[in-house]
Amino acid sequence: xxxxxxxxxxxxxxxxxxxxxxxxxxxxxxxxxxxxxxxxxxxxxxxxxxxxxxxxxxxxxxxxxxxxxxxxxxxxxxxxxxxxxxxxxxxxxxxxxxxxxxxxxxxxxxxxxxxxxxxxxxxxxxxxxxxxxxxxxxxxxxxxxxxxxxxxxxxxxxxxxxxxxxxxxxxxxxxxxxxxxxxxxxxxxxxxxxxxxxxxxxxxxxxxxxxxxxxxxxxxxxxxxxxxxxxxxxxxxxxxxxxxxxxxxxxxxxxxxxxxxxxxxxxxxxxxxxxxxxxxxxxxxxxxxxxxxxxxxxxxxxxxxxxxxxxxxxxxxxxxxxxxxxxxxxxxxxxxxxxxxxxxxxxxxxxxxxxxxxxxxxxxxxxxxxxxxxxxxxxxxxxxxxxxxxxxxxxxxxxxxxxxxxxxxxxxxxxxxxxxxxxxxxxxxxxxxxxxxxxxxxxxxxxxxxxxxxxxxxxxxxxxxxxxxxxxxxxxxxxxxxxxxxxxxxxxxxxxxxxxxxxxxxxxxxxxxxxxxxxxxxxxxxxxxxxxxxxxxxxxxxxxxxxxxxxxxxxxxxxxxxxxx
Numbered sequence: 001x002x003x004x005x006x007x008x009x010x011x012x013x014x015x016x017x018x019x020x021x022x023x024x025x026x027x028x029x030x031x032x033x034x035x036x037x038x039x040x041x042x043x044x045x046x047x048x049x050x051x052x053x054x055x056x057x058x059x060x061x062x063x064x065x066x067x068x069x070x071x072x073x074x075x076x077x078x079x080x081x082x083x084x085x086x087x088x089x090x091x092x093x094x095x096x097x098x099x100x101x102x103x104x105x106x107x108x109x110x111x112x113x114x115x116x117x118x119x120x121x122x123x124x125x126x127x128x129x130x131x132x133x134x135x136x137x138x139x140x141x142x143x144x145x146x147x148x149x150x151x152x153x154x155x156x157x158x159x160x161x162x163x164x165x166x167x168x169x170x171x172x173x174x175x176x177x178x179x180x181x182x183x184x185x186x187x188x189x190x191x192x193x194x195x196x197x198x199x200x201x202x203x204x205x206x207x208x209x210x211x212x213x214x215x216x217x218x219x220x221x222x223x224x225x226x227x228x229x230x231x232x233x234x235x236x237x238x239x240x241x242x243x244x245x246x247x248x249x250x251x252x253x254x255x256x257x258x259x260x261x262x263x264x265x266x267x268x269x270x271x272x273x274x275x276x277x278x279x280x281x282x283x284x285x286x287x288x289x290x291x292x293x294x295x296x297x298x299x300x301x302x303x304x305x306x307x308x309x310x311x312x313x314x315x316x317x318x319x320x321x322x323x324x325x326x327x328x329x330x331x332x333x334x335x336x337x338x339x340x341x342x343x344x345x346x347x348x349x350x351x352x353x354x355x356x357x358x359x360x361x362x363x364x365x366x367x368x369x370x371x372x373x374x375x376x377x378x379x380x381x382x383x384x385x386x387x388x389x390x391x392x393x394x395x396x397x398x399x400x401x402x403x404x405x406x407x408x409x410x411x412x413x414x415x416x417x418x419x420x421x422x423x424x425x426x427x428x429x430x431x432x433x434x435x436x437x438x439x440x441x442x443x444x445x446x447x448x449x450x451x452x453x454x455x456x457x458x459x460x461x462x463x464x465x466x467x468x469x470x471x472x473x474x475x476x477x478x479x480x481x482x483x484x485x486x487x488x489x490x491x492x493x494x495x496x497x498x499x500x501x502x503x504x505x506x507x508x509x510x511x512x513x514x515x516x517x518x519x520x521x522x523x524x525x526x527x528x529x530x531x532x533x534x535x536x537x538x539x540x541x542x543x544x545x546x547x548x549x550x551x552x553x554x555x556x557x558x559x560x561x562x563x564x565x
Contacts, residue, residue: 007041008374010190010200012172012213014044017342017359018206019154024367026161027485040164048168056319058148061268070440071360072139073464077482077537081138083153084145096136098126112438115404116248117422123431130441133460137467175216177336188337204339211344217335223328231271231302233320238313254306271306274410294320325349325405327398333387341366346394348401358397362390368535389445458542465533470520487515487561488533494519498548511561532556
């Protein structure tokens with residue numbers, strides 16, 4: 001076997017999640033100096049340069065994805081927002097929801113959907129609790145991009161970083177470690193189908209829903225089986241009667257979503273069959289997903305069944321694939337020195353488009369933590385906070401997906417449920433509730449009992465930090481100050497008696513220079529006197545105007561940044 005050099009971390013999968021994780025690790029590696037002293041290898045099964053077939057799935061229209069507010073905030077904090085979104089989208093993102101509503105009063109503004117039920121962003125109640133810690137800024141709202149654009153931006157970022165290598169055409173076959181259940185193992189060996197071996201201290205599987213790393217490392221992957229079969233296609237129909245209409249349509253045979261067709265040009269259409277099962281025939285919309293591709297004849301049979309007309313034909317297929325609503329999640333995201341992120345850790349139907357957002361959240365949460373462990377600033381057990389914080393988020397997304405499937409089923413009970421949900425969606429409170437979930441506004445990590453006395457914490461702790469706009473010259477916004485990947489001790493009342501104490505605390509050798517001190521007044525401080533922000537943008541400690549609580553701040557700094565963890 002060919003044996004390569006030893007790496008600190010191997011990431012398997014060069015999609016958006018794997019590449020974002022690689023860039024986060026590189027940021028952590030340069031925290032103490034200007035040199036990247038961490039070696040990262042990114043392995044990808046496919047060629048690094050996408051083929052024409054892959055581009056068809058990652059560019060518009062099939063490759064369009066919606067990034068929510070949580071993802072937009074993450075990109076903003078790394079200076080990537082204007083690269084990932086088109087210029088017009090970025091201009092809209094700068095507006096707050098309230099400003100957007102003022103400019104679009106009386107019009108429908110797409111705010112997302114639940115099982116095809118459209119949400120009008122103009123019905124959002126901006127006084128709702130989910131906006132309590134949100135401030136107007138560049139990442140107030142999410143927006144659309146393509147998988148190709150996002151991947152290229154992240155790849156260019158990674159390729160310019162010393163210490164990060166990318167290698168394509170690598171098919172993973174085995175993963176071996178001395179003890180998956182303990183923290184004493186010194187490394188992991190990744191074996192390929194052609195006999196190569198790659199050695200690393202840690203391996204992270206970001207290789208998708210059929211993850212080779214997850215399977216080889218023996219992660220338990222539990223959940224629910226499929227109830228429906230879906231198809232996504234870019235094709236031309238033989239439809240002289242205009243049977244297929246643009247929009248979201250329920251039929252007796254299932255559901256279809258179409259972008260419409262312009263003349264003879266191919267259009268994007270999705271079919272959902274509710275009667276498919278593992279033993280069904282092609283006439284029942286079933287498809288053996290282990291034997292692609294989807295043929296023209298099969299897609300035509302599906303279209304006829306779902307739309308309900310036997311005279312409907314498919315002239316040409318440019319791209320077509322199948323999917324199900326199978327929902328599963330790894331019971332833990334770490335086994336020893338092997339970790340999972342993105343679709344490797346959790347799969348669900350594409351309904352609601354939450355997979356990419358969840359994966360980005362995984363990567364930004366894991367990156368700085370894994371970097372601290374590799375550099376000896378924290379024990380391996382520190383990585384358990386990754387599963388503790390991100391596993392509930394993944395579980396919520398799976399439940400969200402299942403809830404949508406429940407309203408799509410053709411039985412009378414499901415249709416009655418769908419009608420009730422539609423009534424709720426038409427209200428301001430209902431819209432706000434659904435948008436809150438889709439945009440990730442109220443996402444909060446439980447950062448309670450850590451065994452260090454930080455139990456009665458400020459309500460802001462665990463939330464994404466507000467993007468404070470500072471009034472002092474040259475300070476800018478909070479998000480702009482996070483591009484280094486450092487933690488921030490933010491002192492919004494730096495000119496009072498506690499200012500020097502907080503400044504001195506930030507420079508304590510136990511965590512300096514992992515934490516930067518920011519002393520500046522904010523245009524709107526939301527009643528906050530000071531806060532500690534982790535590299536992933538999450539508030540780790542906060543104090544109101546009634547008292548700073550330096551002892552609590554020190555405990556929080558020690559928990560998340562102390563070299564003695």
